[in-house]
Amino acid sequence: MALERREQDELIEQHLALVGYHVSEMIRRVPTHVQRDELAAAGSLALVQAARGFNADLGVPFARYASTRIRGAILDELRGMDWASRGTRQRARRLAELTERLTGDLGRAPRPDELAQAxxxxxxxxxxxRDDAQRRVVSLDADTTDATGSISDKAPNPEERIVVDERLRYLTAGVGELPENLRAVVQGIFFEERPVAELAAELGVTQSRIxxxxxQALGxxxxxxxxxxxxxxxxxASDVPGVxxxxxxxxxxxxxxRASATALRTVVEVATPPVISEAV
Known part of the structure; x- marks a missing residue:
């Protein structure tokens, strides 16, 4: 049974630290030019998606369920990046080719100095x-320490709750204001879990375009x-902005x-006392 929207929002607030945890775990394993914010955006959307689709009746703790979704989204984001530069890939291929050739010529594995000279x-x-060549995205699939229990048990204090609410409000507003095609992609992938092939067919574009x-939307x-x-x-911003x-x-x-308007509506709803009708 799906939770009410208020309950979903509470789950998001209580488990937002999971996003930071998994981003921190991943960011240590990728090149420095990978932006933390890009991974955090993917993880945050996955957390929202997890809360929207969570069914408590299945008996799976939300922290575990959300962690799987968050980590999967971050991995998908990394796999979608061309985070190994062309130069890195070329050097890795050359290293592999030289290692194979020298092994055949020498009848043994070449020493580092021999490879370096070649x-x-x-x-x-x-x-x-060699380090760059070994830092592949697939290596990120290795298990990490499961800290979901200790992280999610720490309920946010009032100040943290305000910060979380504000970020969620801006995230929701950001999705709502995206251009139609980008919004369709974000909603389809993160909220509706639709296959990329299905979205591509619906929008009349290739899967790589999706x-x-x-x-682009996450950026x-x-x-x-x-x-x-x-x-x-x-x-x-540019001094002379173009189109x-x-x-x-x-x-x-x-x-x-949009985020400010949402905040204002919330304040008005909280400040407005309920109307109690009196029996005549």
Whole structure:
């Protein structure tokens, strides 16, 4: 049985720390140019999705259920990124080819100095190339320490609850203000769990295009939230904004306006006392 919206929101607030935990676990295993905010956005949407689809009657603790969804979303986000640069991939391939050739020529595994000489690099750079080659997304599937119980048991204090409510309000507003095609992709993937192939057919685009739209949507959500809540992390606006920049700024403003309107409605609802009719 699905939970009421209030109960879903409470679950999201109580377990938001799971997103930070899993992002921290993943961010240590990928190159430094992978943005933490991008993984956090994917994880946050997965948490919302988990709360919307959670069925307590199944007997599975929400923390465990949500952790699986959050971690899966972060992995999907990483797999959708081309986070290994072209140069990194080329060096990794060359390293593999040289290792194979030298092994055949020498009749044994080549030493690091032999490989480095064959590649025309120093031994330290060779180690760096080897490390990059080994840091594959599939390695992220290894189990991590399960801290879901201790994390989710810590209920947010009033100040933390305000911060969480604000971020959720902006996230919801950001999804609502996305362009129609991007909103359809986000809702389809994160909230309706529809297959990418089905979304692609409905929108008349390729599956790779769906991946691009998903990345674009998450980037817009991240930038809109940072612009409103973490200005130091927000993208720097151009001094002479073009059409694309003006559209981005209009989107940020629309998100802020919608989030503010939602907050105002909440305040009014809380402040307005219920009307009690008296029996005549």
């Amino acid at each position: 590649m025309g690099v120093g031994v330290d750079e060779l180690r760096s190339i 991946s691009q739209l998903r990345t 817009m959500l991240r930038d809109a939230m940072n612009t409103a809540l973490d200005p130091e992390l927000a993208p720097v 694309a920049e003006k559209r981005r700024q209009a989107y940020y403003a629309a998100v802020a306006q």
